[in-house]
Amino acid sequence: MQVLFRAVLFLLALACANAQAQLSIEITGGGANQIPIGVLRFAGEQVLPQNISDIVEADLRRSGRFRMLFAGSVEPLPTELAQVNFADWKSRTADAMVIGSVVRLADGRFEASFRLLDVPKQTQIGGVAFTLTAQQVRTTAHRIADMVYEKLTGDRGVFSTRIAYVVKQGSRYELQIADADGIGSQTALASREPIISPAWSPDGTRIAYVSFENKKPVVYVHSLVSGRRQVAANFKGSNSAPAWSADGKQLAVVLSKDGGSQIYLIGPDGSNPRRITNSGSIDTEPFFTPDGKYIYFTSDRGGSPQIYRMSASGGEVARVTFDGGYNVSPRISNDGKTLVYIARDSGRFQLRSLDLATGQGQALTDGQRDESPSFAPNGKMILYATQTNNRGSLAAVSSDGRVKQRLSVQAADVREPAWGPFFNN
Amino acid sequence: MRKLFAFVAVALLAACAGTPEMESKAGVEDRAATSAAGDRQAGSAVTPVAPNAGQQANPLKDPGSILSKRSIFYDYDKYDVKDEYKPLLQAHARYLAQNPGAKMLVQGNADERGSREYNIALGQKRADGVKKILQLMGVKESQVESVSLGEEKPRCAEATEECYSKNRRSDMLYGGEY
Incomplete structure (x- = not known):
């Protein structure tokens, strides 16, 4: 019985694998x-x-x-x-x-x-x-x-880690999980409505994302172990931009329930929402620092979208980016030393990095439409979404900008990548 | 053992084959936090009708009525409602005031350039702006919900300014239309 049990489990697991869309x-x-x-x-x-x-x-x-x-x-x-x-x-x-x-x-x-x-x-x-x-x-x-x-x-390898991304094929959206080399993709969720902003829990067992299946953005937390999910935020207005705290016990989300897009902390099960920004401006794209002390986010409080930093419980806010009129989507490396973000320069959207200790900035990509950066857990590569031949594709660049990889799925539009954590975290 | 086996097999099948088409909400827990959406859904069951409906055309659907116009368009990176749309909002405000049972969903949209999440916030700002003007015109707060679809629901798919300008918009939908 035990053996049969295992065999059937294995066959079922195999049946999930999606061999066509590597x-x-x-x-x-x-x-x-x-x-x-x-x-x-x-x-x-x-x-x-x-x-x-x-x-x-x-x-x-x-x-x-x-x-x-x-x-x-x-x-x-x-x-x-x-x-x-x-x-x-x-x-x-x-x-x-x-x-x-x-x-x-x-x-x-x-x-x-x-x-x-x-x-x-x-x-x-x-x-x-x-x-x-x-x-x-x-x-x-x-x-x-x-x-x-x-x-x-001397750096930890990331070959055993996994990545998540969204594939759009016609009017069908799939949240897929694959090995870091893009092989062995499995579909965690399929929907007729858009899915965006997947975010891995620090232990790699859950993914938070935004789904539009209710005709508006709602935040879900999806267990990769059970395949089940629950609503984390579905308040009046829009619910989006989930980010996990380092201990996996809280999500930062963006809610418009009290007017405007503001940042809240909430339990992954939707419990105890509390507001941590108070501006009449847009505050969005929260991202926790790995030490759990700070949240980086995007705000247009200075007149244009720029990146800011505040304590993880709210409070005083410091502006981080100053050059250019559009700097968004902040992500921090696991060692807390590097910020990467998307900057608009002469109408082109490109990935940039900022050394937080020295203030030294660097352009990492020279694309037209780069977005949604995501650090590998060892901080050595950054996965991001780009466009090739008018179609969404994924690419990765080393943190020094020297090595570039392009990942593509035949006949599909791929976007919203998120690099998962180390396997035995 | 047999039971566990069957349970796990079903769970696994559900986990893979089950990546279901999500039109149905089956299997998705609704938590207390979703009561606002519950209200909205309850609202969507209310079909707004003119006092002597049946004899008259629904003004919301009548192409000759200003109420059949539902979209407001914006400049790049802007969320202020241009003056040319004030008569349109005035008409919808009047309709909502005269039909207190009617509910409206304002969906803000952005063109595809830039961050998807920032575009949700931008679309939200656009929809919030429409809602605020309707309130100033006398509409009850509870009649209008403003949400954002960000850049996810473009009306036009090409990467041209002509297309982008069609995608930077707020759409007004009445209960039963979404």
């Missing part, structure tokens, strides 16, 4: 100081439905922080330090190598192990063995890529 990713530009690395095929990995080494290599390449060296066909494939031809890899200027092996276990599962090698020193600097099922190849590969990335860059 995001495909194209990378342009390259980072500075890329680490030269070779990822060899894992010995015996052909017993799996997909090669782990291919997925690890694609992950590392996509980050823009590695220069992938062509591994060629090495025979026999090394699985241990002593079997590696270091002289060859040294001559190819490799700094690091990944080798590994896969074997089938007696119970039908598999064991995959990898070793991360320092080529100049000819030593092993990392390595783990995983037990996996045939369905866990991608998960396992992403975890290996995360470990390699962290060991070599």
Whole structure:
């Protein structure tokens, strides 16, 4: 019974996967100081439905922080330090190598192990063995890529994280969740009315969003575990712009129930709404700092939309952006050091960053219609919505502006991306 | 065990196959916080009719009546109602005053440029402005709800100023029309 139970669960889970509408990713530009690395095929990995080494290599390449060296066909494939031809890899200027092996276990599962090698020193600097099922190849590969990335860059990898975005196809809107590489998308909600502003809870189990299915904006909180949702804010007037507090216990939302768009705190279940801005102007797009102390938001109180900051419980407000007549959609990196936002410059909407300590600003994109930025949880990439050939698509840019990726779904309009948190947060 | 199995299977099916068309509100909890919307829905059941309806055409639908005109258009990034729309609002204010059971939903809209959320706030400002003028003209606060659709419901889809100007608007809908 137990086995049947599991099997059926698995089949049902598979049935959810939406294989037709995968995001495909194209990378342009390259980072500075890329680490030269070779990822060899894992010995015996052909017993799996997909090669782990291919997925690890694609992950590392996509980050823009590695220069992938062509591994060629090495025979026999090394699985241990002593079997590696270091002289060859040294001559190819490799700094690091990944080798590994896969074997089938007696119970039908598999064991995959990898070793991360320092080529100049000819030593092993990392390595783990995983037990996996045939369905866990991608998960396992992403975890290996995360470990390699962290060991070599010092930053936590985001290959095991997920992204949410909205796909519009004709008059149908779908809120989809996919792995960070755009694969394995599943539809969390389908509607005939617009869905906007998805926001991940800090633990990654829930998504707050705005749906227009009641002919006006209403904020919902959707559990990805149960597939159920509840209304978080449906007051008279408009309800929008949900943002999670760092502890996941509160949402900041924008309500117009008392006149004008103002910011309120509310429980994710709709409990205890309390107003935290008091202006006759537009106050919207709240975003909590990761330490929970402040809320950044957009306001036109100075005559044009600009970004402001206040204490997370309201109170005194400080203006943050000054250049230009339209600065909106503030987001703060997880380390609290960087603000990214959308600025209008000569009619073009582009992504900019601001170092909050030094006040140093930088243009990150040069598009026409960039919007809805979202930091990767490690702060190294920013996912955003852009337009290609008059259609919405997603793109990502590294926080230094050097590496750009374009993610696209065939024959659909994609918008409103939100990068989810670390898996085991 | 069997029960749990069936329950989980159904829950999973609901979770995937179930990404339902959301026209129906089935499965969605309404909380106390939604009472305002409840009022609105109750209001939408009230069909506003002239005293001797049946004999007369509904002035709201009569193309010859100013009341059949429902849209107000705006300049870019602006939310002030231009003077040319004052007679239109005056007529709707009179109608609402004469039909205290009638309810109106004002939907503010923005063109597609810029932040979707900021555009919701901009559309809200436009709809709030219409509501405020109607109130100043004597309409009861409870008769009018102002909401925003932001840039999500464009009337015109091209990226031209001509199109944008059609999308920067407030629409006035009466109970039963939304």
